[in-house]
Amino acid sequence: MQNSQTGGPLIYALTCGYITLPTSYFISGEEGKTRVPACVFLIDHPRGLALFDTGFSDRFIGMEKGLGKIVEMPDEHSIAQRLRALDVDPDKIDWIINSHLHLDHAGGNHMLPNATVIVQSEEWDFGFSGEDGAYAKEDFDTGQPVKRIIGEHDLFGDGSVILFPTPGHTPGHQSARVRTATGEAVLAGDCCNFRRSLDEMRLPEAVYNADHYRGSLQKLSALRRAGAKIFYGHDPDFWETVPQAKELDLRAVQ
Ligand SMILES: [Zn+2]
Numbered sequence: 001m002q003n004s005q006t007g008g009p010l011i012y013a014l015t016c017g018y019i020t021l022p023t024s025y026f027i028s029g030e031e032g033k034t035r036v037p038a039c040v041f042l043i044d045h046p047r048g049l050a051l052f053d054t055g056f057s058d059r060f061i062g063m064e065k066g067l068g069k070i071v072e073m074p075d076e077h078s079i080a081q082r083l084r085a086l087d088v089d090p091d092k093i094d095w096i097i098n099s100h101l102h103l104d105h106a107g108g109n110h111m112l113p114n115a116t117v118i119v120q121s122e123e124w125d126f127g128f129s130g131e132d133g134a135y136a137k138e139d140f141d142t143g144q145p146v147k148r149i150i151g152e153h154d155l156f157g158d159g160s161v162i163l164f165p166t167p168g169h170t171p172g173h174q175s176a177r178v179r180t181a182t183g184e185a186v187l188a189g190d191c192c193n194f195r196r197s198l199d200e201m202r203l204p205e206a207v208y209n210a211d212h213y214r215g216s217l218q219k220l221s222a223l224r225r226a227g228a229k230i231f232y233g234h235d236p237d238f239w240e241t242v243p244q245a246k247e248l249d250l251r252a253v254q
Helices: 079-085 121-129 195-199 210-225 236-240
Strands: 010-022 033-045 048-052 095-097 116-120 146-149 161-165 174-180 183-189 229-232
Touching (some): 010 174
Parallel strands (some): 048 095, 095 116, 183 229
16 A cells, blocks of 8 residues: 555545444334444545544454454454555554544554544543443553544644544544545544434434434534535445445445
């Protein structure tokens, strides 16, 4: 992999594990269970390499008890292995953008020793509060520098990668708008789990703040109407259509 482009950052989609949970966890009122991917994105910008989320930790590899019953983590799914398969040294990642700090989003942080973690300030504090069992301190209390932000942030200073708050799932959830040569992508994270969540404006069963969640869906809806391609946080059917580990052409994304 090599960034030689002149038309903005490149994006690569990477699956870093799966989890099986009641479908209502993702969209309320539905029965049964759904196996969903942990979706990670590599953003290759001339001024640096950034990851949007880091998937599950490699501590789940071979785990059969406890969370190992619902988390699947093949060895090649760890973010370090995914990067090496693209010829990217995990030591060379400059930024980790965490949408939030749940264990399916920050689990790979520890494999990226030279990155600065960039997270909404409120999310960082909430992660340490112990109020929510989906946070594992060992995943995000990993020693790298942390840049705490409040509100919108232009990562490379050229408007091509904009982080913006999308609270509701957690207090300090954020998403990213990435302007590429082939269009604008919105890396949603868990403010919008499925395409149907946005089509039907449907929330998951449990949210930290339902009003904020609705507001975040409305932000995404406006961006989609304006032509951006939304990358839904945990949509297995949508994710099937996204080419893995290759430069994304947003014109081909549904
Ligand atoms: Zn998630």
